[in-house]
């Protein structure tokens with residue numbers, strides 16, 4: 001019989017209860033019992049919601065005190081030996097030390113969970129890694145759910161994805177070679193689940209969404225043959241990418257079911273329906289686990305029609321992936337207007353959508369006629385709504401020409417024009433944008449929001465901060481100054497609030513890592529810039545100094561990437577609309593005398609699709625959007641861009657094609673290794689590799705920065721090299737920022753003298 005389920009539910013809580021409890025625990029304000037009670041309340045709430053919505057089972061094992069990958073490592077017993085912990089006797093305190101580090105050991109590394117904004121802790125593998133079993137929390141939660149009368153479906157990260165996501169601590173260590181050791185550990189877990197009375201287990205293998213190395217793909221058969229004989233039915237879950245390349249493998253695999261993400265890759269369904277084994281369950285992930293739009297239920301049913309006709313009760317209905325990437329409950333939103341509210345569905349609402357689809361398949365569409373009618377009305381309304389569709393914006397995008405995405409002259413000519421007025425020394429110095437966001441700044445912003453500080457007083461307070469930042473930069477002797485971004489709460493929200501087409505939630509939080517959450521704006525309609533956004537601040541800052549003041553904008557790709565984006569048109573279209581808004585801002589800054597303008601694109605790399613075959617198309621439109629935003633200026637106006645730490649080696653041609661006059665990068669943590677690629681590729685324009693890590697309060701000594709400058713000079717000509725920190729300084733204190741920058745300038749003076 002058709003089953004309705006979700007792959008997982010957010011654990012952070014409707015009002016971020018888990019976040020606040022964790023932080024209180026870390027500060028020592030509450031004890032372990034109190035923290036445990038919060039976790040248990042949240043789990044119970046989330047299971048109850050799943051049952052109330054009409055799902056056939058509840059996901060268990062999706063809860064984690066910090067991260068599900070770390071929890072899997074702790075369950076397997078595969079903890080880094082450097083901590084010296086006994087996995088079987090692991091305490092909650094030790095679990096947090098693994099996640100956050102302790103006095104003797106740095107934390108496990110953290111990295112992005114596929115192409116989402118969630119970060120997982122990277123398991124470490126070395127020659128001594130064992131999988132002898134660890135914590136019992138997973139099993140306890142299953143008992144807990146059953147005690148509440150739920151039908152449980154345990155959820156666990158699968159062995160091959162676990163190994164694939166881990167990091168080999170020794171060069172040359174074959175991660176796949178651990179399969180023989182990890183399989184018995186999973187077998188022990190599955191056998192214990194059988195003893196607990198579990199019928200189905202969901203094993204997540206998101207690496208199936210990648211184009212896998214043949215050796216990894218080939219490992220599925222033997223590994224799952226071993227696991228399938230434990231006496232529990234396995235649902236193998238893929239998500240975030242098309243598994244079509246592995247369709248034959250998955251059809252033949254001895255598992256009871258396979259889950260597909262039909263939101264990110266709807267076209268893969270056909271490859272699976274052709275020759276799908278009759279007895280095997282196909283779980284169709286048709287409700288978007290990563291976005292906040294209410295599903296068009298009729299369209300989803302149409303999408304499922306052929307599969308249902310063929311599979312009948314073997315077709316299951318699900319969220320595309322875990323709902324971890326959605327905010328928790330739309331019902332908590334009291335500030336959104338009624339119409340927009342009606343267009344949205346958060347995690348809790350998505351449970352209902354999954355259940356409605358299941359009901360329609362089991363009992364016919366008439367059984368859910370009111371829900372379908374309501375959903376149809378929303379879909380119709382979104383198609384024609386004037387608040388979404390702005391014909392002038394669409395016409396402007398349609399009229400874009402090749403020249404709009406291209407500077408008037410090539411870089412060498414522009415560089416000459418820029419040198420003529422900028423008159424910068426060799427190895428010019430600058431910073432990446434923000435200066436410390438002090439308590440005073442935050443307090444002023446909060447007071448202004450509450451109406452306790454007038455707009456005028458707030459502006460005056462921020463201008464005072466800008467004055468302070470300019471004076472300090474002049475005193476330090478920096479060459480190209482910034483205003484310091486005091487007035488910005490966040491580099492995306494600051495712009496989104498000033499553009500039409502965006503809306504904001506009060507509680508739309510999504511876990512980023514541990515207790516950290518983000519609240520992305522909702523990009524629901526055509527984007528327009530009603531008026532200049534940053535010009536007054538930049539003009540004020542420039543009025544304080546004769547040094548060039550760098551304007552500071554967030555780029556179109558990053559605005560897109562860090563928002564919940566409308567699903568009714570290709571992302572490319574939306575990105576081009578954002579690009580035009582930024583282009584207008586660039587033009588206004590230039591007209592106001594701001595002739596060095598930085599357009600930040602820290603999220604450029606993270607927009608890359610999981611499948612390499614789709615990279616070119618993305619890089620093409622994302623790059624075009626950046627160039628539309630940046631290319632409307634005179635040759636003599638200098639465009640900077642900034643990107644944080646990421647692998648650039650494989651996309652360097654696309655980075656060069658952005659044609660920014662200067663790119664500043666985070667490179668110090670990789671000891672400038674990143675630059676080798678820029679050197680050997682012969683990156684043609686100006687480049688500012690970060691010479692110190694801004695994430696740490698540590699003030700690096702002059703010699704350290706001098707050494708990094710030397711490394712940069714070895715691969716790049718001095719004429720095109722800029723000197724700057726890795727990123728903005730908003731998380732530092734002023735004394736830290738000033739001390740580090742003073743060292744940076746000393747290092748630069750020494751480097752210049754040696755040229």
Ligand code: GLN
Pocket residue numbers: 432433434485491552600602642643644727728729730
């Ligand atoms: N200009 C921004 C800052 O300095 C850039 C932030 C980022 O790269 N994430 O804060």
Ligand code: ZN
Pocket residue numbers: 432602642643644645666726727728
């Ligand atoms: Zn950065």
